[in-house]
Amino acid sequence: MNRILLVEDDPNLGQVLAEYLQLKGFEPVLCGDGEEGLSMYKSRTFELCLLDIMMPKKDGFTLAREIRSVDKKIPIIFLTAKTLKEDTIEGFKIGADDYITKPFSMEELLLRINAVLRRYSPARSDKDNVFKIGKLIFDFNNQTLKSETGEIRLTTKEANLLRLLCQNKNLTLNRSAALKMIWGDDSYFNARSMDVYIAKLRKYLKNDDHLNILTIHGEGFKLIERA
Amino acid sequence: MNRILLVEDDPNLGQVLAEYLQLKGFEPVLCGDGEEGLSMYKSRTFELCLLDIMMPKKDGFTLAREIRSVDKKIPIIFLTAKTLKEDTIEGFKIGADDYITKPFSMEELLLRINAVLRRYSPARSDKDNVFKIGKLIFDFNNQTLKSETGEIRLTTKEANLLRLLCQNKNLTLNRSAALKMIWGDDSYFNARSMDVYIAKLRKYLKNDDHLNILTIHGEGFKLIERA
DNA sequence: AGCGCCTGTTAAAAAAGGTTAAAAGCCGAT
DNA sequence: ATCGGCTTTTAACCTTTTTTAACAGGCGCT
Numbered sequence: 001m002n003r004i005l006l007v008e009d010d011p012n013l014g015q016v017l018a019e020y021l022q023l024k025g026f027e028p029v030l031c032g033d034g035e036e037g038l039s040m041y042k043s044r045t046f047e048l049c050l051l052d053i054m055m056p057k058k059d060g061f062t063l064a065r066e067i068r069s070v071d072k073k074i075p076i077i078f079l080t081a082k083t084l085k086e087d088t089i090e091g092f093k094i095g096a097d098d099y100i101t102k103p104f105s106m107e108e109l110l111l112r113i114n115a116v117l118r119r120y121s122p123a124r125s126d127k128d129n130v131f132k133i134g135k136l137i138f139d140f141n142n143q144t145l146k147s148e149t150g151e152i153r154l155t156t157k158e159a160n161l162l163r164l165l166c167q168n169k170n171l172t173l174n175r176s177a178a179l180k181m182i183w184g185d186d187s188y189f190n191a192r193s194m195d196v197y198i199a200k201l202r203k204y205l206k207n208d209d210h211l212n213i214l215t216i217h218g219e220g221f222k223l224i225e226r227a
Numbered sequence: 228m229n230r231i232l233l234v235e236d237d238p239n240l241g242q243v244l245a246e247y248l249q250l251k252g253f254e255p256v257l258c259g260d261g262e263e264g265l266s267m268y269k270s271r272t273f274e275l276c277l278l279d280i281m282m283p284k285k286d287g288f289t290l291a292r293e294i295r296s297v298d299k300k301i302p303i304i305f306l307t308a309k310t311l312k313e314d315t316i317e318g319f320k321i322g323a324d325d326y327i328t329k330p331f332s333m334e335e336l337l338l339r340i341n342a343v344l345r346r347y348s349p350a351r352s353d354k355d356n357v358f359k360i361g362k363l364i365f366d367f368n369n370q371t372l373k374s375e376t377g378e379i380r381l382t383t384k385e386a387n388l389l390r391l392l393c394q395n396k397n398l399t400l401n402r403s404a405a406l407k408m409i410w411g412d413d414s415y416f417n418a419r420s421m422d423v424y425i426a427k428l429r430k431y432l433k434n435d436d437h438l439n440i441l442t443i444h445g446e447g448f449k450l451i452e453r454a
Numbered sequence: 455a456g457c458g459c460c461t462g463t464t465a466a467a468a469a470a471g472g473t474t475a476a477a478a479g480c481c482g483a484t
Numbered sequence: 485a486t487c488g489g490c491t492t493t494t495a496a497c498c499t500t501t502t503t504t505a506a507c508a509g510g511c512g513c514t
Contacts, residue, residue, distance in 0.1 A: 156445070215460095
């Protein structure tokens, strides 16, 4: 999970940012000032801090210093209206990872967040790629599927498709979307190829009665896991 | 050792930057264009790249993409005269760590370099080209691979390929990118040659069950290290 | 029911990669 | 300059993975 501490005193901007980040798969926690921000920081674990500088009660620099004093590594990005060079320098002295000046585009913010996170959490990719489905354990990174009887090695395409199904467990995985994701484009032959792979995956899962790959005609496929 | 790849086509600015960085304890290597930059990148190990964007022969973005294709982690900071937002966004998409607009103060540049390196360096024990993978210790500079049972000497090509795999540990190393980096170009015979070397490396790693070189069909190879 | 379109299944073709060994290239020692 | 040993490339043959093909059903619609 990508929990982000968002401290911004402008309620409008704060709300917009929080919603946008949520939309993009993050879990933003919004605070209205530095004091609130600090107590929130203490109460939970975050992966990244997004701090406004000018705020009532406690400014962003002060908060950042307090956070830095206990966590030398957590990424901090400052949001600022000012373009004062001294401010920028001050921020980097505290140990900012980036600095973004208002007004900024949402897209740019997202890119900066991702740039910072990518560097920071290389291990994260591993965690999200092990799926427990039914009695099976699917490790995407290793391209393996473990069951009680043993471990089988999946091919790259099999693993890619199974991952998409797992990520959409109990939801419909759209054919066209899957094709574009794995094969690059939705063409007739790629579609037939995917059907072949669906058959292979069904074969692997058929020993587990809890699991089933349903066809949603004209829509896609759905990996069902039931108790 | 903080070796910095500095690619800047303006000889005056390049010289000034190089001298300043040297003064601050870094070891800058100055190149005048992107092509020179790439061949320099191939020939040595750097901790950080400082790239101008507009350059003759090969621009900074192109160079950055080539570097990123084989090293997902090395910090890249762009130097630019333009303040175009699209450029900024393009840079972050490639995976820039920071962006600094000319004219900038030396102090600000230094702060940004340090901000980026601070986050980066603790995990980067491989900066001296010694990688601990599984139960093995791979020393690129000495071209040796130590295990409990003894030390073997690697050939130059073996070491180059293993280093790329280590730098991309648990990530896919793109075939074509690796070929361009080590063999100079992606041709049929070079590709077959690389396959031969992959086989050799697999032989060296096969005693360590924590390590595995996976084939990502049509993509490349992935060195997996699991607990 | 009948038709068109989508999906299932299986097998063969094609592409990519694995393995091994011989040929070629490189480099220092004589 | 030539030899011998090591590294790298080329080659031949093999295996695995992916795509294509052909045919068989199934679904929804009229």
